[in-house]
Amino acid sequence: MRLFKSSLKSIAGVVLGLSLGMVVCYFAGESPWKVLKVLFQSSFGSGYDFGMTLFYTAPLMLTGLAVSLPFRAGLFNIGGEGQLMMGALAAASAGVLWKDPHSPVVAILFATGLAFLAGGIWGAIPGVLKAKRGSHEVITTIMMNFIAAGITSYVTLYVIKDPNSAQAESIPLPEIFHLKPFAIFNGAPMGYLIFVLIAVVLIVHYWLWNSVRGYELKVVGENELAAETYGISKQKSWIFSMFLAGGFAGLVGVVEILGNAHRFKLGFSADYGFVGIAVALLARGNILGIIPSALLFGILQKGAGSLDLETEKVTRDLTYIIQGLIILGVAAEGLYERKVKPRVDKKAAKNV
Amino acid sequence: MFESFILPVFRVSAPLILAALGGMWCERSGIVQIGLEGFMLVGSFFGAVVTLSTLNPYTGFLIAGLSGMLLAVLYGVVVLRYRADQIVAGTAINLFAMGVPPFFSKIWYDSTGSTPPIPTAAQFQVAPLWITLGVIISSIIIFHYSRFGLRLRFSGEHPEALQSAGVSVRLKRWQGILIAGFLAGLAGGTLSTYLSSSFIRNMSAGRGFIALAAVILGKWRPIPTVLACLLFGVTEIAQIRLQGVTLWGSEPVPVQWIQILPYLITIIVLAGAVGRSNAPKALGNS
Numbered sequence: 001m002r003l004f005k006s007s008l009k010s011i012a013g014v015v016l017g018l019s020l021g022m023v024v025c026y027f028a029g030e031s032p033w034k035v036l037k038v039l040f041q042s043s044f045g046s047g048y049d050f051g052m053t054l055f056y057t058a059p060l061m062l063t064g065l066a067v068s069l070p071f072r073a074g075l076f077n078i079g080g081e082g083q084l085m086m087g088a089l090a091a092a093s094a095g096v097l098w099k100d101p102h103s104p105v106v107a108i109l110f111a112t113g114l115a116f117l118a119g120g121i122w123g124a125i126p127g128v129l130k131a132k133r134g135s136h137e138v139i140t141t142i143m144m145n146f147i148a149a150g151i152t153s154y155v156t157l158y159v160i161k162d163p164n165s166a167q168a169e170s171i172p173l174p175e176i177f178h179l180k181p182f183a184i185f186n187g188a189p190m191g192y193l194i195f196v197l198i199a200v201v202l203i204v205h206y207w208l209w210n211s212v213r214g215y216e217l218k219v220v221g222e223n224e225l226a227a228e229t230y231g232i233s234k235q236k237s238w239i240f241s242m243f244l245a246g247g248f249a250g251l252v253g254v255v256e257i258l259g260n261a262h263r264f265k266l267g268f269s270a271d272y273g274f275v276g277i278a279v280a281l282l283a284r285g286n287i288l289g290i291i292p293s294a295l296l297f298g299i300l301q302k303g304a305g306s307l308d309l310e311t312e313k314v315t316r317d318l319t320y321i322i323q324g325l326i327i328l329g330v331a332a333e334g335l336y337e338r339k340v341k342p343r344v345d346k347k348a349a350k351n352v
Numbered sequence: 353m354f355e356s357f358i359l360p361v362f363r364v365s366a367p368l369i370l371a372a373l374g375g376m377w378c379e380r381s382g383i384v385q386i387g388l389e390g391f392m393l394v395g396s397f398f399g400a401v402v403t404l405s406t407l408n409p410y411t412g413f414l415i416a417g418l419s420g421m422l423l424a425v426l427y428g429v430v431v432l433r434y435r436a437d438q439i440v441a442g443t444a445i446n447l448f449a450m451g452v453p454p455f456f457s458k459i460w461y462d463s464t465g466s467t468p469p470i471p472t473a474a475q476f477q478v479a480p481l482w483i484t485l486g487v488i489i490s491s492i493i494i495f496h497y498s499r500f501g502l503r504l505r506f507s508g509e510h511p512e513a514l515q516s517a518g519v520s521v522r523l524k525r526w527q528g529i530l531i532a533g534f535l536a537g538l539a540g541g542t543l544s545t546y547l548s549s550s551f552i553r554n555m556s557a558g559r560g561f562i563a564l565a566a567v568i569l570g571k572w573r574p575i576p577t578v579l580a581c582l583l584f585g586v587t588e589i590a591q592i593r594l595q596g597v598t599l600w601g602s603e604p605v606p607v608q609w610i611q612i613l614p615y616l617i618t619i620i621v622l623a624g625a626v627g628r629s630n631a632p633k634a635l636g637n638s
């Protein structure tokens with residue numbers, strides 16, 4: 001019942017945000033119906049379109065996890081963007097560090113491990129600072145995003161820069177590191193990885209509800225005092241949840257680097273880290289809810305590109321407005337509570 | 353010294369100072385303010401738009417503040433009226449604000465998120481610096497020596513005490529939010545009508561977050577907050593001056609290392625004992 005009610009709230013938030021977005025379109029002089037049609041067709045219109053939608057959905061599942069998991073431990077991770085940059089940088093460096101891993105499986109596991117570790121360490125730093133020094137994780141994760149931007153830019157431009165390219169991009173990965181996409185997607189860069197990622201979400205959900213560590217994490221998030229009373233270390237849960245979160249965000253590097261670009265390009269991320277906040281929020285901390293929620297935002301992301309081409313008055317940036325409105329619609333708790341009018345004489349109440 | 357260092361530092365610090373003081377007022381009233389970045393972005397866009405159409409930078413500057421404030425109204429309604437989580441709502445405001453300038457620039461200028469340049473005749477000379485100075489001085493005085501300042505601070509420390517004294521906590525928090533919106537909007541206006549001559553895409557470029565960091569470094573007090581902004585201003589100037597300069601060895605200093613300096617300083621100070629438990633006690637509980 002609780003689950004039912006909270007999914008209703010999410011749906012109401014989405015409907016509210018989308019409707020307001022359509023009202024905005026209407027005032028811009030663009031038919032809302034047309035905008036919706038463009039969004040839908042460009043996401044599901046063909047095998048390629050659907051493959052691209054999944055390609056945008058996959059990073060959002062990961063960054064959604066990166067926000068949801070610490071959220072369960074009572075922390076707000078705004079650092080997904082920095083964590084995924086570090087993960088992507090690590091994945092792109094894998095080819096430089098180990099040029100010939102002999103087998104594709106080893107190569108991909110090696111790069112994936114590096115990405116997870118790099119993102120995880122980047123996430124764990126704010127976790128440690130919170131646990132040991134009490135620094136507020138919201139501020140430290142935001143700062144870590146900027147630092148990651150500086151470091152990735154430096155490494156890409158000076159350390160692993162592709163000498164044959166005029167662009168700001170790293171040395172391309174050897175063929176052996178590439179993930180193969182499905183043929184039915186007609187060139188959209190998504191393959192078995194999407195199933196692996198869905199499995200990751202399912203495993204995290206199972207782990208959270210069926211393991212001691214997962215249970216401790218939830219207790220810390222729900223009631224710090226109770227956790228302490230039972231001898232559960234909140235510090236450990238904080239650091240661990242932030243490490244995992246950063247690791248999952250880092251895996252965006254696998255989607256993007258091994259699956260698509262095969263090298264690190266500055267500015268590749270379509271704000272995945274921040275949209276992940278919206279994904280997690282829409283899922284309301286429910287790990288399984290991340291899958292549909294990420295798909296919705298993936299559709300918005302994919303559809304956005306077509307808005308530039310197929311409409312006159314609105315651009316891809318409309319999705320920022322819609323995303324913002326959806327989060328506000330979901331977050332505004334008070335919208336969904338029925339007001340119970342207290343039976344008091346108003347005049348008498350004022351004099352109290 | 354003044355011409356070559358102090359003035360340039362104050363120039364680049366001005367938008368940080370305006371936004372940070374706005375953030376300080378808001379957080380002191382007990383409301384977390386992540387949305388400074390969004391207010392700034394919207395302010396810098398509409399500031400440039402109105403300056404372009406009226407050719408009067410003062411009108412543009414005022415509209416910059418008011419447009420930031422308008423977005424703050426949305427934030428206030430969602431947070432105070434509908435009790436949304438403040439950090440979540442602030443993040444949403446920032447996302448929302450990223451979409452606003454391109455949306456209007458497409459309709460008005462058929463561009464993807466920038467405005468045409470403002471003619472030289474309609475550009476500011478030094479006015480925003482004087483305004484910033486005025487905001488600093490009045491913030492310090494009002495914060496420390498006025499009934500308004502005292503009550504607003506109480507709203508963030510001991511809301512129950514304020515309530516039982518018959519003062520509306522909600523009103524103080526609304527005031528804090530609106531001040532933040534207005535000042536951060538002005539900060540945005542400074543960027544587009546004074547420090548450069550047009551609005552460009554994502555012009556605020558993280559300055560709202562740096563301003564927030566300055567509030568925290570400054571322990572939520574006006575004078576240290578302004579000093580923290582000036583410190584960040586110094587690193588920004590250093591970044592510009594050191595481009596291509598060779599300090600040691602043969603390679604020039606990479607800009608990136610100087611770029612990350614303000615953020616690194618913030619983290620280190622936050623992690624050090626100085627940065628702890630100075631936040632308003634009721635911050636974030638509404």
